[in-house]
Amino acid sequence: MNARKRRRLYFALALLVAGAGGAGLVVYALQDNVLYFYSPSDIARKHIRQGVAFRIGGLVEKNSVRHEKGAAIGFVITDGANRVPVHYEGVLPALFREGQGVVAMGSLDGRGTFEANEILAKHDERYMPPDVVAALKRSGRWKEHR
Amino acid sequence: MTGELGQLALCLALALAIVQAGAGFLGLRSAAMMRVASGAATGGFVFVALAFGALVYGFVTSDFSIVDVADNSHTLKPLLYKITGVWGNHEGSMLLWVLVLSIYSAAIALFQRGGERLSSAALGVQGLLSIAFLLFILLTSNPFLRLDPMPFEGAGLNPLLQDPGLAFHPPTLYTGYVGLSATFAYAAAALITGDVDRAWARASRPFVLIAWIALTLGIAGGSWWAYYDLGWGGFWFWDPVENASLMPWLVATALLHSALATERTGAFRTWTLLLSIMAFSLSLIGTFLVRSGVIVSVHAFASDPQRGEFILLILSAAILGALGLFAWRAPKLESGAAFAPASRETALLINNILLVSALAVVFIGTIYPILLAAFGVRLSVGGPYFNAFFGPLFVALMIVLPFGPRLAWRSGDIKVALRQLLPAFAAAVVAAAIVLVAVTPRTLVGAGIFAVGAWVIAASAVDAVLRLRARTLGVASSASILAHAGLGVALMGIAATSLWRIESLQVLVPGESMTIGGYDLRFDGVHTVFGPNYRADHADLDMMSDGRVAGHLAPERRMYPVEGQETVQTAIRTNGFEDLYVALGDDRGQGRWTVRAYVNPLAPFIWFGAALMALGGAAALAARLRARFWARAPAPAMEQA
Numbered sequence: 001m002n003a004r005k006r007r008r009l010y011f012a013l014a015l016l017v018a019g020a021g022g023a024g025l026v027v028y029a030l031q032d033n034v035l036y037f038y039s040p041s042d043i044a045r046k047h048i049r050q051g052v053a054f055r056i057g058g059l060v061e062k063n064s065v066r067h068e069k070g071a072a073i074g075f076v077i078t079d080g081a082n083r084v085p086v087h088y089e090g091v092l093p094a095l096f097r098e099g100q101g102v103v104a105m106g107s108l109d110g111r112g113t114f115e116a117n118e119i120l121a122k123h124d125e126r127y128m129p130p131d132v133v134a135a136l137k138r139s140g141r142w143k144e145h146r
Numbered sequence: 147m148t149g150e151l152g153q154l155a156l157c158l159a160l161a162l163a164i165v166q167a168g169a170g171f172l173g174l175r176s177a178a179m180m181r182v183a184s185g186a187a188t189g190g191f192v193f194v195a196l197a198f199g200a201l202v203y204g205f206v207t208s209d210f211s212i213v214d215v216a217d218n219s220h221t222l223k224p225l226l227y228k229i230t231g232v233w234g235n236h237e238g239s240m241l242l243w244v245l246v247l248s249i250y251s252a253a254i255a256l257f258q259r260g261g262e263r264l265s266s267a268a269l270g271v272q273g274l275l276s277i278a279f280l281l282f283i284l285l286t287s288n289p290f291l292r293l294d295p296m297p298f299e300g301a302g303l304n305p306l307l308q309d310p311g312l313a314f315h316p317p318t319l320y321t322g323y324v325g326l327s328a329t330f331a332y333a334a335a336a337l338i339t340g341d342v343d344r345a346w347a348r349a350s351r352p353f354v355l356i357a358w359i360a361l362t363l364g365i366a367g368g369s370w371w372a373y374y375d376l377g378w379g380g381f382w383f384w385d386p387v388e389n390a391s392l393m394p395w396l397v398a399t400a401l402l403h404s405a406l407a408t409e410r411t412g413a414f415r416t417w418t419l420l421l422s423i424m425a426f427s428l429s430l431i432g433t434f435l436v437r438s439g440v441i442v443s444v445h446a447f448a449s450d451p452q453r454g455e456f457i458l459l460i461l462s463a464a465i466l467g468a469l470g471l472f473a474w475r476a477p478k479l480e481s482g483a484a485f486a487p488a489s490r491e492t493a494l495l496i497n498n499i500l501l502v503s504a505l506a507v508v509f510i511g512t513i514y515p516i517l518l519a520a521f522g523v524r525l526s527v528g529g530p531y532f533n534a535f536f537g538p539l540f541v542a543l544m545i546v547l548p549f550g551p552r553l554a555w556r557s558g559d560i561k562v563a564l565r566q567l568l569p570a571f572a573a574a575v576v577a578a579a580i581v582l583v584a585v586t587p588r589t590l591v592g593a594g595i596f597a598v599g600a601w602v603i604a605a606s607a608v609d610a611v612l613r614l615r616a617r618t619l620g621v622a623s624s625a626s627i628l629a630h631a632g633l634g635v636a637l638m639g640i641a642a643t644s645l646w647r648i649e650s651l652q653v654l655v656p657g658e659s660m661t662i663g664g665y666d667l668r669f670d671g672v673h674t675v676f677g678p679n680y681r682a683d684h685a686d687l688d689m690m691s692d693g694r695v696a697g698h699l700a701p702e703r704r705m706y707p708v709e710g711q712e713t714v715q716t717a718i719r720t721n722g723f724e725d726l727y728v729a730l731g732d733d734r735g736q737g738r739w740t741v742r743a744y745v746n747p748l749a750p751f752i753w754f755g756a757a758l759m760a761l762g763g764a765a766a767l768a769a770r771l772r773a774r775f776w777a778r779a780p781a782p783a784m785e786q787a
Contacts, residue, residue, distance in 0.1 A: 022503065022506070023506075025535075026506070026507060026510055026535065027510075029531055029534055029535065030510070030511070030514060030527065030531060032531075033527060033528050033530045033531035033534075034514075034515070034525040034526065034527055034528070034531075035525055035526045035527075035528055036523075036524070036525045037524040037525060037526070053528075055526065067734055067735075070652075070653055071651050071652065071653050071731070071734075071740045089651070090651055090742075091377070091651065091729065091731035091732060091740050091742050092731070092732045096732075
């Protein structure tokens with residue numbers, strides 16, 4: 001093996017080690033930074049620790065929206081089978097309505113209330129977030145007439 | 147009638163694309179075939195343009211017998227949005243895609259950069275791409291399908307898209323995305339002819355530049371659009387769609403730099419080839435992500451699985467074909483010229499390693515949720531992941547960056563470079579000190595980032611001064627100075643807005659005031675106004691200063707009855723250094739409204755920096771054009787642009 005080839009080999013090995021190390025780090029960081037999506041039934045089934053961030057999706061239950069002090073608001077997300085109370089302080093997306101699909105980001109507090117820090121706005125009236133559709137289908141409340 | 151003409155034009159364009167591909171590859175042996183391929187490319191452009199014109203005509207005249215028009219337009223829509231609405235839907239946007247592709251084919255045919263054989267093979271590759279995408283349009287996404295009976299009125303356009311941004315954002319982004327097809331075609335052509343040399347790098351350079359400039363403008367424009375239109379005060383959300391445009395940009399940036407070395411000294415030949423292939427592959431992956439409906443956003447118009455599969459097929463064929471060609475031919479290439487550890491080549495190598503690492507980070511974060519979705523696990527990757535990796539990689543990139551222009555090709559003198567950069571280092575220290583002393587909340591990260599930004603900007607200034615003294619500052623050499631300074635400026639804007647933004651959310655009754663970041667805003671109530679196709683809740687806020695009105699802000703929430711959707715119109719007041727950003731929230735009854743306000747420090751720097759970067763690219767391009775068309779001008783092609 002001449003010097004040139006050896007140098008190349010070292011270079012390739014260094015690249016491989018760096019690449020593997022980098023990939024390991026990235027995957028490790030991914031584990032901590034992914035947001036899982038749960039439906040109210042998932043939450044009833046699993047024991048999600050308080051403070052762990054995730055997304056929740058379902059329908060805004062009819063007659064559940066309450067305006068509280070300041071900009072705070074409370075409502076209930078349901079998938080027909082289970083329900084989760086939500087507390088949120090902020091601007092609601094344009095199409096936030098009772099009976100409509102919604103996706104919220106946040107975490108559970110000690111009393112089982114979902115403390116939302118973002119209500120996702122990127123959907124319109126004709127469109128239902130696929131995550132919500134899947135959650136409704138699993139709870140058997142999905143109607144195909146939409 | 148125009149619908150049928152458009153359809154016919156598309157079929158003829160397909161026939162010409164087949165001729166272009168066949169004749170292009172045969173043109174390697176015969177000059178006559180090369181001329182046939184050139185003619186076919188020009189003709190193909192004419193017919194695609196005709197088809198596009200026919201669709202525009204259909205939208206402008208509200209011809210609802212065309213399904214695409216009926217689904218996406220409305221007579222009440224303002225003319226601007228009737229025209230831009232042409233690409234505000236899946237079918238039309240794919241037609242725009244193919245139109246841009248055919249423009250690049252025609253440009254290759256017209257300029258024949260790199261000689262007849264290379265251009266001929268490049269036309270062949272472009273022809274194959276045209277065939278694939280024209281078939282895609284004709285078979286799965288035909289914009290000219292008829293509707294019978296014809297409806298009296300159309301369904302309207304997504305109100306989020308009824309914005310002047312739609313006139314600018316998609317065409318620029320496509321000019322960038324698809325511009326990379328030309329560099330891809332030239333790379334494949336060079337592999338076919340075996341002429342992977344400096345002439346090839348020179349031939350494809352203008353296309354890399356155009357694509358890069360357009361991508362820079364397209365991404366910055368899109369982020370500006372999101373900033374003022376979504377009402378969340380943010381400019382970048384690490385949304386898969388944003389990532390889809392960022393990935394080709396990262397590779398195009400790497401390519402821009404590695405091709406410089408290839409052109410100048412012949413170094414990094416195989417790497418430049420690989421980057422050319424990767425850049426366009428990522429454009430295709432971006433098109434797939436955005437157009438197939440695997441991800442959910444305002445960009446994903448339709449989610450017909452058949453379409454996704456078709457694009458996936460094109461994507462795999464193009465990538466595997468090009469990589470196969472690469473694997474077969476690349477080992478036979480000579481390795482490039484040697485260079486010393488302290489040289490511009492080394493700096494460019496580090497640039498490329500960091501950019502490709504950043505690409506890997508974005509790629510993994512974007513693809514991971516999509517792959518897991520196939521196994522029924524639904525999750526999304528949040529901003530913290532991207533920031534944790536992307537941020538440090540870019541900071542590292544910018545620490546190394548100033549050394550590049552200061553080191554000579556092949557072998558440079560690191561001591562001289564360090565001495566020359568001493569003023570830039572001083573500027574970095576001063577910037578860090580200022581941030582630590584004067585800005586609250588105090589953050590070490592902020593001070594560090596501002597030091598890096600100042601370091602890059604000051605290094606550009608050093609570069610300019612040294613060149614002025616040596617009387618070598620020209621259009622070509624100002625390219626890197628402008629682009630690098632722009633990166634520094636944008637970084638400062640991004641950091642300041644992310645670290646020091648002030649946010650306030652209040653429920654206000656008319657007459658009530660809110661204070662935010664030294665601004666005093668008096669809420670004067672909400673009234674209803676009517677636009678051409680919407681009804682809006684229009685809020686009036688006065689910016690008070692010493693009891694007098696110093697400015698007026700009028701955010702709106704618009705309701706589009708045709709589409710049954712609402713949009714937010716923010717009100718932004720800027721002084722060039724910070725934005726006061728106000729969005730109207732929801733009605734809380736009895737005249738009370740929620741109002742969300744932000745003060746975004748240095749937010750304008752983000753787009754100003756991006757504009758500087760694009761200007762740098764334009765300077766490099768201008769130097770090229772001057773060298774070509776005014777041959778007696780000093781040859782800037784040999785300069786660093």
